[in-house]
Amino acid sequence: MSLSISLTLNGVVRDIVLDDPRVTLLDLLRERLALPGTKKGCDRGQCGACTVLLNGKRMNACLTLAATLDGATVTTIEGLADGDALHPVQTAFLENDGFQCGYCTPGQIMSAVGLIAEGRAGDDPERIREGMSGNICRCAAYHGITRAVQEATRRMAAAERGDAA
Amino acid sequence: MKRFDFVQPASVAEALQVWHPGAVWLGGGTNLLDLMKGGVMLPDTVIDINRLADLRGITTLDDGSLRIGALVSNAELADDTGFAHDFPMVAEALLSGASGQLRNAATVAGNLMQRTRCAYFQDTTAACNRREPGTGCDARGGVDSHTAVLGFGDACITTHPSDFCVPLAALDAVVEVQGPDGAREVALRDFHLLPGETPERETALQPGEIIVALRLPADAKGFAAHARYLKVRDRTSYAFATTSAAAALRVEGGVIAEARLSLGAIAAKPWRVTEAEALLVGHAPDAAPFDQAAARALDGAVPSNDNGWKIALARRTAIRALELAAAGTPERMPALPASPFADQNGDHAHV
Ligand SMILES: Cc1cc2nc3c(=O)[nH]c(=O)nc-3n(C[C@H](O)[C@H](O)[C@H](O)COP(=O)(O)OP(=O)(O)OC[C@H]3O[C@@H](n4cnc5c(N)ncnc54)[C@H](O)[C@@H]3O)c2cc1C
Ligand code: SF4
Ligand code: FES
Ligand code: FES
Numbered sequence: 111m112s113l114s115i116s117l118t119l120n121g122v123v124r125d126i127v128l129d130d131p132r133v134t135l136l137d138l139l140r141e142r143l144a145l146p147g148t149k150k151g152c153d154r155g156q157c158g159a160c161t162v163l164l165n166g167k168r169m170n171a172c173l174t175l176a177a178t179l180d181g182a183t184v185t186t187i188e189g190l191a192d193g194d195a196l197h198p199v200q201t202a203f204l205e206n207d208g209f210q211c212g213y214c215t216p217g218q219i220m221s222a223v224g225l226i227a228e229g230r231a232g233d234d235p236e237r238i239r240e241g242m243s244g245n246i247c248r249c250a251a252y253h254g255i256t257r258a259v260q261e262a263t264r265r266m267a268a269a270e271r272g273d274a275a
Numbered sequence: 276m277k278r279f280d281f282v283q284p285a286s287v288a289e290a291l292q293v294w295h296p297g298a299v300w301l302g303g304g305t306n307l308l309d310l311m312k313g314g315v316m317l318p319d320t321v322i323d324i325n326r327l328a329d330l331r332g333i334t335t336l337d338d339g340s341l342r343i344g345a346l347v348s349n350a351e352l353a354d355d356t357g358f359a360h361d362f363p364m365v366a367e368a369l370l371s372g373a374s375g376q377l378r379n380a381a382t383v384a385g386n387l388m389q390r391t392r393c394a395y396f397q398d399t400t401a402a403c404n405r406r407e408p409g410t411g412c413d414a415r416g417g418v419d420s421h422t423a424v425l426g427f428g429d430a431c432i433t434t435h436p437s438d439f440c441v442p443l444a445a446l447d448a449v450v451e452v453q454g455p456d457g458a459r460e461v462a463l464r465d466f467h468l469l470p471g472e473t474p475e476r477e478t479a480l481q482p483g484e485i486i487v488a489l490r491l492p493a494d495a496k497g498f499a500a501h502a503r504y505l506k507v508r509d510r511t512s513y514a515f516a517t518t519s520a521a522a523a524l525r526v527e528g529g530v531i532a533e534a535r536l537s538l539g540a541i542a543a544k545p546w547r548v549t550e551a552e553a554l555l556v557g558h559a560p561d562a563a564p565f566d567q568a569a570a571r572a573l574d575g576a577v578p579s580n581d582n583g584w585k586i587a588l589a590r591r592t593a594i595r596a597l598e599l600a601a602a603g604t605p606e607r608m609p610a611l612p613a614s615p616f617a618d619q620n621g622d623h624a625h626v
Contacts, residue, residue, distance in 0.1 A: 113281065131281035131321070134308070154309050155377060167350075167379040173308045174380070177281050178301070178323050225375060230354070240611050243512035244374020 115180040119143070120189025128177055135179065136160045136171035139186060147187040147216050151246070158245035161217040161224070162186050168224025170244075187216035190223070198269070199223050199262040208258035210249035221245045222259045226266060233260045276311050280320045287329055287453055287487065290322055294483045300324050302346065302385035305377050310390060314399045315406060330384075330487055333358065339493030342451075345384035345486045349439065350375070352383065359608050362491060364442045364502040364521050364600075367609035371506045372438040374513050384486035386439045387450065387466065388478065391543075392515055393433040394419045404430045405474040415580055420509075420517060424576040424585050426542040431474030432579035434540050435467050442504055442521035444545035445537035446495035454484035463489075467544035477543075498523035498535065501560065502604055505596040506539075507588065516540040518589040520596035524560055531555050531563055536572055536597065541589050548572045560601035569593035 113128045126138070136153070139145040139162075151159030153172045160171040163185040190197040199222050202208070209215040221242060231237035238259045239252070247255065284290040290300075298320035301307055310316040324330065330346040333355060341361070343352060352358055353369035373381065395401035395413040402411035414422060414432055422432045440463065448463040461479045468476055480486070501524040508514040519539035525532045534555040538546040551571035555563045569590045576586045 131279060132276045154312060155305055158374065158376060161376055164379075168376045169380050170305070170376045173303075173305050173377075175281075175301070175304060175308065175321075175323075178283075178304075178325060221376065224379075228354070228375070236611060240512050241375055244376045 113177050115177065117179050117181065118183045119145075120185060126176070131175065131177045133176045134172055135162065135164075135174040135176050135184070138176040139171065145186055145188050148220075149213055149216055151214070151217075156246070157214070157217075158221055159214050159217040161220040161245065163220060163224055166227065168221050185220075187220060190219065197223070198265050199226070199258070202258040202262035202265070203255070206258040206261060207251065207254040209247075209251050209254070214245060214247045214249075214251075218242070218245045218247065218255055222255075222262065225259065226263050231259075231263070233263045235260060238263075277314070277317045277319075279311075279318055281323065282320065283323045283326055285326055287327055287485065290324055290327060290485060291453065291455055291483065293320075293322060294485075295320070296482060298322055300384075300485060302382035302388075303348065303377075303380035304385075305373070305381045306385060306389045310397070313397055315390075315397055324485070336490075339496075341491045341493075343383055343489045343491070345382060345488055347383050348379055349373070349381040349383070349386060350378040353378070353609070361496045361499055362442070362446065362502075363499055363604045363608040364504040364523060365439070365446070365491075368438040368442050368504040368506075368519075368521065370609045371504065371516075371519075383439075383489050386437055387463075387486065387489075388480070389437060390477070391433040392421045392436045394421075396433065405433065405470070405477070408473075408475045417580065419580070420582065420585075421515065421540070422579050422582045422585075423542045424578060424582060424589065425546055425573070426469040426544065427579045428470050428472065428474075430472055431470035431543070433470075433474075433543060435543050435545070436515050436540070437545075438504070438506060438516060438519060438539060440467070441519055441537050441539035441545045442502075442523075443489070443491075444547050445521045445523055445535040446498070447492055448495075449490040449492070450486055451488040451490060452480060452484050453487050454481055458487075460490075464545070464547060469543050474543075497525045497533070500604055501526055501600045503596055503599040505592055505599060507592050518585060518592045520589075520593045521545075522593070522596035522600040524555070524597075524600050526560055529559055531558055531560055534568070534597075536568060536593060538572060538589055538593055541573075541576070541585060546572065548574065555597075563597070563601065565594045565597040565601075566590075568597065 149159035151157035225241045231241040299318040301323045331344045353366040359366035401413040506519040521537045523535040534552040551568045554568045
């Protein structure tokens with residue numbers, strides 16, 4: 111059984127033929143499209159390492175069947191920067207030590223981008239911790255992660271208001 | 276994962292037609308895919324229902340009730356301003372469940388239909404009557420905190436894991452179902468079945484039936500000013516309930532005119548005892564016999580394994596949820612779930 115899907119991946123339309131409906135979005139990205147930035151931690155929805163934006167919303171790629179994605183828009187960590195200019199969340203993670211080993215980081219960053227777009231946490235650390243709880247960090251870099259999300263939230267809000275951040 | 280056929284029907288009629296024994300509906304996939312990866316569910320056909328436009332949308336009906344499409348995501352519902360205003364404890368329960376990512380994918384119907392988190396159910400090498408009838412129940416005498424203290428039987432001692440369903444039971448939600456024999460409705464309180472001798476039968480849904488919507492009656496809005504969901508768990512966030520309670524009061528002229536109390540994670544269905552609710556009517560919210568109501572709600576509770584502690588914890592959870600409801604729904608809803616770092620008095624206060 112082969113299935114054809116067409117999706118917009120990091121801004122580029124991709125036509126993909128799946129030979130097997132069991133392929134998850136995570137395996138599609140990592141094993142077939144040479145985009146290993148999205149990580150596999152648990153493969154069961156429990157760690158958040160595989161977080162991507164699907165139609166603008168953060169989702170676990172390990173629990174998403176690729177076959178369901180005809181017409182979808184997917185953004186991965188590889189699609190976040192604008193050329194050499196990092197996304198404000200990426201910059202904030204660097205500046206605030208938002209990681210140690212870095213394994214959970216792509217998922218943390220994608221989740222933070224999704225959380226900021228949801229617009230319900232603001233720069234309140236308590237709400238950020240709650241909003242980021244779907245991303246486990248084995249190195250426990252949570253302090254830096256929370257600060258990075260706070261700072262990125264403020265900078266992005268300032269940029270939106272038009273003052274230079 | 277075992278190999279399966281994948282189909283994407285365009286209408287409910289087509290979906291019902293392609294269903295056959297061995298086929299499953301795919302909503303957000305957050306429970307189904309997990310169980311398929313573990314070999315716990317082995318469908319031969321996965322029917323992706325996400326193209327069924329009839330299953331989307333939130334609409335107020337002529338009688339004032341709210342109809343929520345089966346495919347509305349847990350996040351979309353909780354974040355709907357009107358919904359959170361009218362049914363604050365339902366939004367609070369939704370947002371206490373899973374994670375931001377999972378709630379974006381998880382659907383209303385999938386949440387109702389999610390399977391138990393019993394460790395032995397998920398381990399295909401263990402005996403489990405629910406997964407494989409007649410094999411036994413390794414949770415009895417095993418180590419698992421998702422066990423019941425009410426409504427269990429020799430065959431199965433597990434609980435239903437949903438947060439969402441707990442306030443839905445309290446508010447008399449109705450499940451709209453379609454099947455080969457037409458449409459019908461099931462009260463949410465009758466939707467999940469106690470295990471009895473047939474733990475493999477988990478819900479009132481018949482083979483081949485699909486949930487199309489969920490309805491909340493208009494009068495459920497009357498509790499909006501005094502309604503809370505309280506969840507006790509092993510860690511601050513992103514964990515299933517150890518015990519939980521949805522408590523709602525309708526206050527008129529300074530006294531409780533009507534009360535609702537539903538308890539989670541202690542039985543295979545949300546546990547609601549109307550006699551317990553009746554004990555609160557006529558009392559001032561700050562002097563009502565919450566302890567008696569909680570004790571009545573847990574009448575008959577007994578340990579099913581090494582979980583006698585759960586009876587006391589569930590009683591205290593119920594009392595505290597009632598106290599929180601009496602204090603009034605916080606201005607900013609949903610309030611944050613418990614955190615040892617939080618300001619316990621401001622709008623963060625929860626547990
Ligand atoms: C790590 C993790 C943590 C979680 N924590 C919590 C928690 O704290 N609280 C909580 O309540 N939940 C929690 N969940 C469970 C989560 O809420 C459920 O997985 C989710 O609600 C299921 O919805 P879905 O749309 O993804 O369902 P699916 O996985 O698509 O389906 C689940 C079941 O429902 C059936 N189904 C789907 N749609 C229909 C329909 N329209 N009609 C009939 N049957 C249907 C499917 O066939 C399947 O059997 C957690 C899940 C994970 C993975
Ligand atoms: S408690 Fe129920 S789900 Fe758990 S092992 Fe026993 S029969 Fe299976
Ligand atoms: S790999 Fe997807 S949540 Fe862990
Ligand atoms: S930085 Fe190592 S797991 Fe998070």
